[in-house]
């Protein structure tokens with residue numbers, strides 16, 4: 001099957017009739033990840049401005065090679081790696097067809113990353129990226145791009161798996177996409193720190209199906225120490241949804257909720273509590289989205305949201321709060337405007353349409369927005 005994406009043309013196996021348009025008919029290609037790949041192409045453009053020495057790009061789990069083909073079109077010196085020989089053959093033929101150079105290699109990405117240094121490494125595995133984290137942070141020079149699709153372990157829905165994979169205690173809350181993203185970022189920051197490197201999140205986004213993060217590397221151990229100080233714990237009241245965050249290597253959970261006195265407090269961590277994106281970089285990436293991206297409109301909307309989203313470590317869901325309080329929900333803009341008029345910061349959060357961030361506590365949100373549903 002012929003696929004046109006972001007100005008490049010590739011062949012992928014035809015999922016409908018099982019026929020192979022390339023070589024292997026079981027080589028993976030997921031059309032629903034186009035937004036993720038469009039944003040990656042825009043990140044690669046914006047990162048070039050930020051770090052002009054960045055030249056080599058490893059598509060570490062290439063499958064059809066779509067990420068590598070797109071990176072080569074952006075002028076990067078591309079290597080596509082895959083364990084599957086059919087994938088390597090298909091990726092090489094796609095690189096050749098596009099004519100922007102690039103080599104596909106039949107290698108285990110972990111072994112390859114210990115052998116060779118790349119400026120940019122893109123991890124896009126099935127499920128968790130943790131089995132690839134050590135060589136990635138040991139050897140990558142400038143930027144790590146990472147997707148994790150194991151959202152249930154990440155957000156605490158499959159908690160034991162989350163604990164095993166990410167070395168922290170994730171909890172299943174009403175802000176599960178953000179819990180997942182911060183579980184992933186915490187594990188990335190800690191892994192990089194083992195190699196005396198700081199992995200600074202410069203852009204991140206999450207949906208129900210995956211978390212995606214871009215981490216800029218800094219070789220100063222002092223910077224790695226600084227980042228570790230932005231990891232810590234969230235304490236979440238299961239009754240009133242009040243939450244508090246504590247930046248610390250050790251948890252000091254409250255005995256009871258500061259808002260409602262409940263003792264049903266969930267403790268999550270250590271997770272990343274710092275900013276998940278750098279506003280200026282999100283804006284620069286947004287400016288690199290071009291009309292030949294199939295998801296241009298969605299990508300710009302997402303990046304616009306990321307550029308202004310508050311960096312509080314959890315988001316709220318208006319519908320969840322209104323249900324708890326027996327109120328009808330309001331239009332998001334009206335709800336946020338009400339908080340702002342009362343002197344709080346409040347922005348939409350990119351996780352979904354009813355998600356928002358604010359510096360108000362749950363009690364303050366309840367009080368300030370009460371007039372929006374006088375019947376309740």
Ligand SMILES: C[S@@+](CC[C@H](N)C(=O)[O-])C[C@H]1O[C@@H](n2cnc3c(N)ncnc32)[C@H](O)[C@@H]1O
Pocket residue numbers: 028029030033037060061062063064065066067081082083084087107108109110124125126
């Ligand atoms: C989710 S797919 C990659 C999708 C692709 N990046 C895209 O955007 O369409 C994961 C790929 O990783 C490959 N893979 C799994 N383990 C690997 C390893 N240790 N080294 C290299 N490739 C691996 C699989 O063969 C599979 O093709």
